[in-house]
Amino acid sequence: xxxxxxxxxxxxFNAFGPQGWWPTTAPDxxxxxxRGKPPGLERERFEIIIGAILTQNTSWRNxxxxxxxxxxxxxxxVNTIAACEDTRLAELxxxxxxxxxxxxxLKDFASFLLTEYDGKTINLFSHDLETLREKLLCxxxxxxxxxxxxxxxxxxxxxxxxxxxxxxxxxxLGFEVKGYEDAQKLFMSNLPNDVKVFKEYHALxxxxxxxxxxxxxxxxxxxxxxxxxxxxxxx
DNA sequence: TACCAGGTCCTCG
DNA sequence: CGAGGACATGGT
Numbered sequence: 099x100x101x102x103x104x105x106x107x108x109x110x111f112n113a114f115g116p117q118g119w120w121p122t123t124a125p126d127x128x129x130x131x132x133r134g135k136p137p138g139l140e141r142e143r144f145e146i147i148i149g150a151i152l153t154q155n156t157s158w159r160n161x162x163x164x165x166x167x168x169x170x171x172x173x174x175x176v177n178t179i180a181a182c183e184d185t186r187l188a189e190l191x192x193x194x195x196x197x198x199x200x201x202x203x204l205k206d207f208a209s210f211l212l213t214e215y216d217g218k219t220i221n222l223f224s225h226d227l228e229t230l231r232e233k234l235l236c237x238x239x240x241x242x243x244x245x246x247x248x249x250x251x252x253x254x255x256x257x258x259x260x261x262x263x264x265x266x267x268x269x270x271l272g273f274e275v276k277g278y279e280d281a282q283k284l285f286m287s288n289l290p291n292d293v294k295v296f297k298e299y300h301a302l303x304x305x306x307x308x309x310x311x312x313x314x315x316x317x318x319x320x321x322x323x324x325x326x327x328x329x330x331x332x333x
Numbered sequence: 334t335a336c337c338a339g340g341t342c343c344t345c346g
Numbered sequence: 347c348g349a350g351g352a353c354a355t356g357g358t
Binding site for chain 1: 336337338339340341342
Binding site: 196 | 352353354355357
């Protein structure tokens with residue numbers, strides 16, 4: 099018997115508490131922290147987008163180092179990113195890995211935002227969810243997870259973000275999922291269409307995947323889902 | 334020392 | 347389509 103995914107959410111929330119995603123940096127601070135409230139400032143929304151691109155296949159710890167470099171140089175700004183020399187930007191985000199690719203992608207996004215939306219995320223986000231997703235997916239370097247992270251955490255529109263942790267957890271729970279869209283439908287058809295739930299749930303899955311449902315040495319004994327998970331029972 | 338980390342693109346069959 | 351390689355740093 100497969101568990102109800104809304105029940106799993108409540109279980110994780112009770113075990114771990116609110117995660118407060120996505121981390122952002124206040125004007126007078128120097129590194130991103132979890133605040134548990136929607137990004138109210140243009141600068142925060144832009145920072146979320148930068149972080150979403152930088153964290154592709156990369157640990158958040160490394161992304162933080164890159165973000166701190168940008169924050170120190172006052173570069174969390176669409177005009178500054180767009181105008182920055184490729185090699186200089188690459189050097190600043192170096193700790194996040196794939197720095198040449200990612201520098202190009204950051205600049206591509208900044209140019210797109212400037213050209214099409216007067217450089218303001220709020221203009222981009224005025225599209226309906228489906229249109230916004232299509233526009234984002236047209237950009238080089240923005241795939242489904244990055245697009246959905248931007249839509250959910252920066253634009254605050256209801257879409258469920260899938261990542262490698264989520265797929266692994268689903269499969270270990272016993273669900274058969276092919277890929278991204280598949281897993282996304284599974285969550286969205288079994289949850290209330292609620293931005294707060296989607297935000298919190300994804301963050302909780304990352305926490306679970308990072309600390310318990312690890313790839314190599316999963317800690318099934320202390321996992322909050324022990325008992326209802328097939329993986330812990332072998333197979 | 335390998336392997337992993339909040340993916341995406343490109344190429345080939 | 348789907349599999350496989352490239353892109354790259356830092357932690358365990």
